[in-house]
Amino acid sequence: MSNPISVVVIGGGYAGVMAANRLTSHQDLTVTLLNPRPRFVDRIRLHEHVARGSEAELDFARILNPRVRLDVGSATRIDSADRMVELEDGDALPYDYLVYAVGSTSAAPRVPGAAEHALPLAGLEQARRLREALLASPDALVTVVGAGPTGIELAAELAESGRRVTLLCGTLLAPSLHTRGRDAVAQRLADLGVTVLQGDGTEVIAVDAHSVTLADGRTIPSGITAWATGFGVPELARRSGLATDAAGRLLTDETLTSIDAPRIVATGDAASPSDAPYRMSCQAAMQLGPQAAETVLSRIDGRAPRPVEVAFAGQCLSLGRRGGLFQVSGRDDVPTPLVIRSRGGAALKRTICGSIRWELAMEARHPGAFRWWLREPARGNRVADVQHDATIAMLDVHEHAVATSGDA
Numbered sequence: 001m002s003n004p005i006s007v008v009v010i011g012g013g014y015a016g017v018m019a020a021n022r023l024t025s026h027q028d029l030t031v032t033l034l035n036p037r038p039r040f041v042d043r044i045r046l047h048e049h050v051a052r053g054s055e056a057e058l059d060f061a062r063i064l065n066p067r068v069r070l071d072v073g074s075a076t077r078i079d080s081a082d083r084m085v086e087l088e089d090g091d092a093l094p095y096d097y098l099v100y101a102v103g104s105t106s107a108a109p110r111v112p113g114a115a116e117h118a119l120p121l122a123g124l125e126q127a128r129r130l131r132e133a134l135l136a137s138p139d140a141l142v143t144v145v146g147a148g149p150t151g152i153e154l155a156a157e158l159a160e161s162g163r164r165v166t167l168l169c170g171t172l173l174a175p176s177l178h179t180r181g182r183d184a185v186a187q188r189l190a191d192l193g194v195t196v197l198q199g200d201g202t203e204v205i206a207v208d209a210h211s212v213t214l215a216d217g218r219t220i221p222s223g224i225t226a227w228a229t230g231f232g233v234p235e236l237a238r239r240s241g242l243a244t245d246a247a248g249r250l251l252t253d254e255t256l257t258s259i260d261a262p263r264i265v266a267t268g269d270a271a272s273p274s275d276a277p278y279r280m281s282c283q284a285a286m287q288l289g290p291q292a293a294e295t296v297l298s299r300i301d302g303r304a305p306r307p308v309e310v311a312f313a314g315q316c317l318s319l320g321r322r323g324g325l326f327q328v329s330g331r332d333d334v335p336t337p338l339v340i341r342s343r344g345g346a347a348l349k350r351t352i353c354g355s356i357r358w359e360l361a362m363e364a365r366h367p368g369a370f371r372w373w374l375r376e377p378a379r380g381n382r383v384a385d386v387q388h389d390a391t392i393a394m395l396d397v398h399e400h401a402v403a404t405s406g407d408a
């Protein structure tokens with residue numbers, strides 16, 4: 001009997017877990033998931049962990065198909081010529097196909113003093129450090145630098161828990177939202193007592209242990225400075241000599257296949273299809289994971305893989321426990337004037353966070369359960385009519401939330 005085909009998935013985040021589970025729909029594969037930690041990190045809950053200490057980890061057993069072998073370790077290099085993943089402990093994992101799903105980290109801060117004095121929030125260890133700093137200094141003034149979704153969610157959580165918080169936007173509060181969404185966020189932050197500084201001159205140019213300095217010369221006292229200015233990606237692809245985009249994401253074609261190593265398929269935040277990556281998000285990762293697996297399965301079965309397609313539904317922000325916002329977007333991720341606020345937005349956010357775990361578990365139990373339907377073959381204009389279970393779940397809840405809160 002011939003050896004089974006071996007597929008290694010590097011990275012057990014949303015995309016990697018979805019990919020690994022989907023791969024088990026093929027009976028003749030061995031699937032190995034390589035991840036540095038023995039438990040799954042639910043990154044979209046890390047700001048809640050920081051503010052409230054709530055659990056942001058999950059046992060892999062709850063969301064992985066039993067046929068997936070979890071290997072706890074870190075990849076240091078991919079040898080695409082010999083089809084080997086070199087590991088930190090000196091070992092190596094051979095593969096027939098590789099799924100590159102290493103996700104994202106905090107972007108390296110370029111502002112003087114930020115690396116030494118600011119605390120980023122992109123991964124579990126960073127969230128723990130930030131929480132410990134907050135617990136150690138309960139009266140410290142907190143400054144959150146960066147007013148994208150992560151910075152906003154963190155500022156709102158901390159303010160709701162009684163902290164004095166300043167949110168520094170650099171330029172604009174919530175730039176990725178429609179003005180109606182932005183106004184709703186500004187109102188909620190004002191209600192929570194967050195000081196929001198935005199506009200020209202509010203860009204941070206220096207950080208020290210007790211303050212941050214803005215471009216307009218102002219100095220803002222800051223006992224704890226949280227850094228939420230965006231995500232970067234691990235260096236693994238670049239270090240391995242694989243083609244990447246400028247940010248270091250693995251460069252792929254429209255089937256998520258590496259442009260210079262046909263047995264390597266990328267997914268999630270670390271993938272850059274045609275050098276036009278999707279917004280780094282759990283929302284995209286949950287859709288890209290199964291599609292990366294489908295590309296591998298197609299190749300194994302001698303079928304042509306399908307072009308990638310991701311349909312966004314919107315952006316959902318928690319604004320403390322009792323507030324939230326769902327910014328509805330087109331499938332192309334462009335925000336529309338439709339926003340669901342307040343209790344409706346908060347209910348929707350809670351449901352979406354819960355549904356992610358449920359979807360991971362469903363795909364583990366029934367590989368192929370998480371599905372999408374394409375009416376357009378390619379993403380060219382990114383408006384293909386794609387729907388998937390999560391979108392349907394969100395819209396169901398949306399209707400419920402609107403019906404019950406009346407504040408959409």
Ligand SMILES: Cc1cc2nc3c(=O)[nH]c(=O)nc-3n(C[C@H](O)[C@H](O)[C@H](O)COP(=O)(O)OP(=O)(O)OC[C@H]3O[C@@H](n4cnc5c(N)ncnc54)[C@H](O)[C@@H]3O)c2cc1C
Pocket residue numbers: 010011012013014015016034035036037041043044045046047073074075076101102103104105121122123150234236267268269270280281282283284285316317
């Ligand atoms: C506080 C916070 C809130 C967020 N909220 C939302 C939200 O509401 N909605 C949304 O859509 N997105 C949100 N995001 C973004 C979202 O979490 C990411 O975009 C998403 O996690 C990307 O999924 P992924 O599977 O590509 O990567 P990840 O979830 O980052 O998983 C990558 C995995 O690869 C592992 N890995 C990395 N390097 C190696 C290596 N060398 N060897 C082995 N394993 C490796 C990592 O340890 C990790 O387990 C939020 C992020 C944060 C930090």
